[in-house]
Amino acid sequence: MLYREAGQFKTSYAADQAIFPLIEDRIGMLATLLVAGAVIPAIGGDFLLNGVMIPFLIFALAAVGLNILVGYAGQLSLGTGAFMGVGAYACYKLTTQFPDVNIVLVIVCAGFFSAAAGVAFGLPSLRIKGFYLVVATLAAQFFFEWAFIRIGWLYNYNASGAIEVPGREMLGIAITGPAATSTTRYYLVLAIVIVMTWLASNLIRGRYGRAWMMVRDMDIAAELMGVRMLRTKLLAFAVSSFYCGVAGAMMVFLWYGSAEPSAFSIRVSFQVLFMVIIGGMGSLLGSFFGAAFIWALPILLRLMPELLGLRIGSQTVDQISQMVSGALIILFLIVEPHGLARLWSLAKQKLRVWPFPY
Numbered sequence: 001m002l003y004r005e006a007g008q009f010k011t012s013y014a015a016d017q018a019i020f021p022l023i024e025d026r027i028g029m030l031a032t033l034l035v036a037g038a039v040i041p042a043i044g045g046d047f048l049l050n051g052v053m054i055p056f057l058i059f060a061l062a063a064v065g066l067n068i069l070v071g072y073a074g075q076l077s078l079g080t081g082a083f084m085g086v087g088a089y090a091c092y093k094l095t096t097q098f099p100d101v102n103i104v105l106v107i108v109c110a111g112f113f114s115a116a117a118g119v120a121f122g123l124p125s126l127r128i129k130g131f132y133l134v135v136a137t138l139a140a141q142f143f144f145e146w147a148f149i150r151i152g153w154l155y156n157y158n159a160s161g162a163i164e165v166p167g168r169e170m171l172g173i174a175i176t177g178p179a180a181t182s183t184t185r186y187y188l189v190l191a192i193v194i195v196m197t198w199l200a201s202n203l204i205r206g207r208y209g210r211a212w213m214m215v216r217d218m219d220i221a222a223e224l225m226g227v228r229m230l231r232t233k234l235l236a237f238a239v240s241s242f243y244c245g246v247a248g249a250m251m252v253f254l255w256y257g258s259a260e261p262s263a264f265s266i267r268v269s270f271q272v273l274f275m276v277i278i279g280g281m282g283s284l285l286g287s288f289f290g291a292a293f294i295w296a297l298p299i300l301l302r303l304m305p306e307l308l309g310l311r312i313g314s315q316t317v318d319q320i321s322q323m324v325s326g327a328l329i330i331l332f333l334i335v336e337p338h339g340l341a342r343l344w345s346l347a348k349q350k351l352r353v354w355p356f357p358y
Contacts, residue, residue, distance in 0.1 A: 003022070003024050003348065003351040003352060004024075004352065005021075005022050005352060008021075008022060008023060017205075019201060019205075033194075036190060037187075037190065040053060040186075041183050041186060041187070046182045049182040049183060049185075049186045050182045050255070051299065052295075052296055052299060053186055054182070054185060054186055054189050054254065054255050055251075055255055055295055056291055056292060056295050056296055057189050057190060057193045057291075058189060058193075058247050058250050058251050058254075058255060059247070059271070059272065059275060059291040059294070059295055060193065060275075060287055060288045060291035060292075061192075061193050061196060061197070061243060061246065061247040061250070062080060062084060062243065062244050062247035062248075062272045062275075063272055063275040063276050063279065063287035063288075063290055063291050064196070064197060064200055064243055064284055064287045065080075065239070065240045065241070065242070065243025065244040065247065066080050066240060066243075066244065066272050066273065066275075066276050067276050067279075067281060067282070067283070067284065067286070067287050068200060068203075068204070068212070068236060068239055068240045068243065069236050069237060069239075069240035070273075070276055070281060071276060071280075071281035071282035071283065071286075072204055072209060072212045072213055072216060072236070072282055073212040073213075073215055073216055073232075073233065073236035073240075074212075074215060074216030074217075074219075075122070075125050075129075075133060075233060075236060075237065076129075076130065076131075076133050076134045076137070077133075077134070077137040077237075077240070077269075078134050078137050078138045078141060078266065078269045078270070078273065079118075079121060079137040079138065079140035079141045079144075079269060080244050080268065080269040080272045080273065081141060081264045081265055081266060081267070081268035081269040081272075082117075082140050082141040082143070082144035082145065082264060082269070083114045083117060083118055083140075083144075083240075083241040083244040083245055083248070084114075084244045084245065084247055084248025084251065084264055084268065085144055085145075085148055085248055085261070085263070085264030086113055086114040086117045086144060086241075086245055086248070087110045087111055087113065087114040087244065087245025087246055087247070087248035087249040088110070088163065088248040088249050088251060088252040088253075088259060088263075088264065089148065089154045089155070089163060090109075090110040090113035090114065090245070090249070091106055091107055091109075091110035091248075091249035091252070091253060092154075092155070092156075092163040092165075092252070093154065093156075094106045094109060094110060095165075095166060095168070095253075096156060096166070099166070099168075102170060103168040103170060103175050103176055103253070104170065104175075104188070104192070106249075107192070107246060107249045107250060107253060108246060110245055110246065110248075110249040111241075111242040111243070111245035111246040111249070112242065112245075113245065114241045114242060114244060114245020114246075114248070115238040115239070115241045115242040115245065116238075117140070117144070117241060118237040118238055118240060118241025118242070118244075119234050119237055119238050119241070121136065121137060121139070121140040121237070122233060122234050122236075122237030122238075122241075123234070124136040125233045125234075125237065126229060126230060126233060129219075138266075141266050141269055142266075144264070145261060145264070145265065145266075148261035148264065149161065149261045160260075161260065161261070162258050162259060162260045163252060163258060163259055164257075164258040165177060165252060165253050165256075165257050165258060167179055167180070175188060175254075176253050176254065176257075177257075178257070185254045185255070188254060189250055189254050189255075192246070192250065196243065196246065197284060200239075200243070200284060201284055203239070204284070208232075208235060211227050211232045212232060212236055213282075214227055215227060215229070215232055215233065215236075216282075244272075248264065251263070271294060274290070274294055274329065275287065275290035275291050275293070275294045275295075276290055277290070277333070277339065278290040278293050278294060278329060278332060278333075278339055278340060279291070279293070279339050279340050279341055280338055280339025280340055280341030280342055281338075281339065283339065283341035283342075285341050285344065286339050286340060286341030286342075289339070289340035289341055289344070290339065290340065293328075293329075293332075293340065294325075297325055297328070298321045298322070298325050301320070301321035301324055301325065302318065302321050
């Protein structure tokens with residue numbers, strides 16, 4: 001009885017097309033934002049914020065970007081880690097070249113450099129698709145990994161070969177660097193993720209999102225109906241890479257503090273892709289579900305032996321957590337190939353008619 005649409009009448013097209021059509025959905029979203037913005041920072045320590053929440057939000061944003069390309073536009077990609085690296089290195093260069101510019105503006109601007117890289121390596125999508133497109137984006141991954149190591153200008157010729165985040169302030173509060181607190185960085189990451197997710201939602205529900213889904217479902221029919229393949233596909237690559245670039249910049253500047261080229265290896269590309277697949281392709285909410293499953297679940301599994309009072313070596317715990325995570329991934333793919341977002345949607349449909357079967 002807690003989730004019903006009886007008595008909630010829609011008197012306009014705007015109400016009928018609302019993202020949260022039921023008042024229960026709106027209350028649930030407000031409660032989620034309240035927990036994320038007030039409860040977690042109040043009760044969580046540095047481990048919860050630095051080790052769980054900040055990386056969860058960053059990977060969720062990267063998954064949103066990849067979901068735009070894979071889930072909505074139907075273009076496969078394995079270059080997510082490379083595009084995140086482009087955003088991180090671009091943010092580092094912009095920060096060192098323009099030290100007086102607001103760090104939030106620098107992080108956002110870094111995404112445009114990643115978008116340009118995405119467009120460049122998205123050009124083959126006009127001729128190839130499927131596995132061949134995956135190979136083309138994989139070339140971007142290998143190329144940028146090589147560039148991050150060999151081109152010293154990207155990391156200002158540091159002897160260590162790594163990029164080190166300088167300290168920056170905003171309104172007298174330290175945002176980056178050793179002086180920045182985990183709470184401050186968490187709030188900044190949370191704000192950026194909320195705004196960019198809202199923008200992605202509006203973009204997908206508009207004409208560009210509909211064009212992407214037409215290309216995904218049947219590109220030949222979409223082209224016959226007037227959809228321009230060049231602009232539509234390259235825009236999908238640009239927007240997706242922009243989101244990944246911003247996520248990469250936040251990863252280094254608001255989480256790691258410094259990073260080497262190995263931080264943007266192909267392992268990151270597969271990790272984000274698994275988040276999209278497990279969460280549900282073509283679902284923004286699924287991007288958050290997938291990020292929570294892939295990132296937070298192994299952490300919980302590592303903490304279980306300690307909570308249960310079992311004395312197990314750290315290496316054994318890591319191996320067991322990887323085995324359990326892999327088994328759960330396979331189980332979810334068998335039970336529901338459309339991801340956790342589909343399970344969430346089915347649960348809501350059952351609640352609407354409960355206790356009746358239909």
